[in-house]
Amino acid sequence: MIPNGLLISAPASGTGKTTLMLGLARALSRKGLQVQPFKSGPDYIDPAFHTAATGRSGINMDSWAMPQSLLDNLLHRAEGADLILAEGSMGLFDGVASAGEVGNGASADIATSMGWPVVLVIDVSGQAQSAAATAKGFSELRPEMPFAGVVLNRVASPRHEMLSRVGMEQTGIKVLGALPRNPDITLPERHLGLVQAQEKGDLHDVLEAMADFVEKHVDVEMMLKMAGAQDHYRAPNKEATVQPPGQxxxxxxxxxxxxxxxxxxxxxxxxxxxxxxxxxxxxxxxxxxxxxxxxxxxxxxxxxxxxxxxxxxxxxxxxxxxxxxxxxxxxxxxxxxxxxxxxxxxxxxxxxxxxxxxxxxxxxxxxxxxxxxxxxxxxxxxxxxxxxxxxxxxxxxxxxxxxxxxxxxxxxxxxxxxxxxxxxxxxxxxxxxxxxxxxxx
Known part of the structure; x- marks a missing residue:
């Protein structure tokens, strides 16, 4: 049986989805839950961090490059897990201009086809109630895409959080958490993105700090209740769909x-x-x-x-x-x-x-x-x-x-x-x- 899942995404890159993904994955894993991580898109660095956070191998899913048979096949990696957590790439709807195998590479494709409700991380720096307009648009642009709610990021003060929450409540958007500004919780980058997980000697400490941060400021139990999945993906195809180059x-x-x-x-x-x-x-x-x-x-x-x-x-x-x-x-x-x-x-x-x-x-x-x-x-x-x-x-x-x-x-x-x-x-x-x-x- 394949467990329910959530997809962590954002309106744009650099908004904080990796912090939420790693912190939530680590927090749940140290509670004893088996979390299967996936990465939407072709990023080949993030899965290693997902593996470090959960103890289960992080796997890419890509709607432009992968046929449906391969996407179905990859779901079998989640067997035995309690929850699927997927991390999006770039903005939720960002992909290429032309369709590929089953979509254009957007994280929204994976969320929709797998039935994983989207948790949208919104950077509320320099705004408050106005952030609700962004959340409302993202929740409704593709009506068939399941949407769980938002996590407010880079909140400046309790008053700032209150005003941002009011805007979300007025538009019917569920707030799942609010992360204050914290420049100390970061991962170093290089010209191809984050440095490799094996190069980060203090990675364990960083993941623990992210988990503490997320547990303190996010309603983890509510988020777990929002997880979902498409019923017809509960029995994934297990046959190999990528040809090996040799024995x-x-x-x-x-x-x-x-x-x-x-x-x-x-x-x-x-x-x-x-x-x-x-x-x-x-x-x-x-x-x-x-x-x-x-x-x-x-x-x-x-x-x-x-x-x-x-x-x-x-x-x-x-x-x-x-x-x-x-x-x-x-x-x-x-x-x-x-x-x-x-x-x-x-x-x-x-x-x-x-x-x-x-x-x-x-x-x-x-x-x-x-x-x-x-x-x-x-x-x-x-x-x-x-x-x-x-x-x-x-x-x-x-x-x-x-x-x-x-x-x-x-x-x-x-x-x-x-x-x-x-x-x-x-x-x-x-x-x-x-x-x-x-x-x-």
Whole structure:
């Protein structure tokens, strides 16, 4: 049986939904409840924080990139839990202009399809009763979307809270809590968003502080009563819907290579594949018994010197690729290339499986959904396969001399120059694989 759920969202980014999500998840978990976290959208950092807060693996759900069969499949991760908590991305209705697999990527799509009532976090800084107009509009824009109520954030004083509550009551919006301004409860950020959870040495203390903060200022019991779900999702599909690239998968996993979507690795296991982790930063080689090596994204630019000096890893990777496939995503793709230039303009020799040269000295943001039609095979997929993914990095391509791997377009069907590369058994893409596409190119 799948438990009821709530989706924590907001009118915009930076409004405080992560604080509420982590604080509430931690508060409920330490009370003994099993909380299954989900993340709406393609963010690959937040799920690790959700995992730390709950002890259950955080999983992405995405209405643009995932077919309904995969969304149904991912629900089985909530079996045995007492509650589902999902965190939205950006604003509640923010997505791309064109529809994808089952929606446009907006958090409202997930809330509606799963039946999880929305808890809207509203930053009331500089306003009071006027915030009710925002809440009213968000509660009614999609009548089919369940709406639980609001949590007021960054409240300046008891009087400010009282006036804000009055506005909500006058418009029939339920107030589930009011969080005062607290600049001490924050998580550090980097150019791709929050720092990785494993880098935050005091994460436990931060989560406990967030839980204390939320328990003090939010009506947790009322919020639990507002949870809901669609009846027809109570028996999720458990069959794997993401094709594994091989039976035994050597997967790079360390501080430089950590951005593999949790649901992708989970789907590989569901299909019967075995994952064999190794650390390039520790100069380890991929398992010689593996039949595929996968280098996920991460922060190779922060560890370029160490990777350049990891000669055992690089020579072993080249030997592995002599007769077996090696695939890299974003940071892994760059590590498979020839040269990676760091932010100071210093070039570092990478594995050289591909001729790719990238630079962080010439920063340019690349962000957005991607759908790709393979022109060459890559591990697990034949030419013509359609894949959906997401790209987010600041590196600039200086050289991309190898054959393109795919025709890649953004969510608006505009061609993207980051086509990926193929040379022999080595393939790479700048987008992170989310699912096999069913609609569009």
């Amino acid at each position: 035994r998968i050597a997967l790079a996993q360390d501080a430089a290579f950590s951005f593999v979507y949790p649901h992708v690795a989970d789907q590989w296991r569901v299909a019967g594949s075995e994952i064999l982790p190794f650390s390039p930063l520790a100069d380890e080689a991929p398992d010689p018994t593996a039949d595929i090596c996968w280098l996920p994204g991460g922060y190779p630019e922060l560890h370029a010197g160490a990777l350049a000096a990891a000669n055992h890893f690089k020579t072993s990777l080249v030997s592995f690729a002599a007769d077996r496939p090696v695939h890299g995503e974003c940071g892994g793709y760059m590590a498979m290339g020839d040269v990676l230039i760091d932010k100071d303009g210093v070039g570092h020799q990478m594995a050289g499986l591909l001729g790719l040269e990238t630079s962080y000295a010439k920063r340019k943001m690349h962000l957005g959904y991607r759908h790709a039609s393979l022109t060459k095979p890559m591990p697990g997929y034949k030419p013509g396969a359609r894949l959906r993914g997401h790209e987010f990095h600041y590196s600039t391509i200086l050289k991309q001399p190898d054959q393109p791997l795919a025709d890649v377009k953004d969510a608006n069907d505009q061609a993207i120059p980051e086509t990926g590369s193929v040379r022999g058994n080595a393939t790479g893409t700048f987008f992170h694989l989310i699912s096999e596409g069913r609609k569009g190119n």
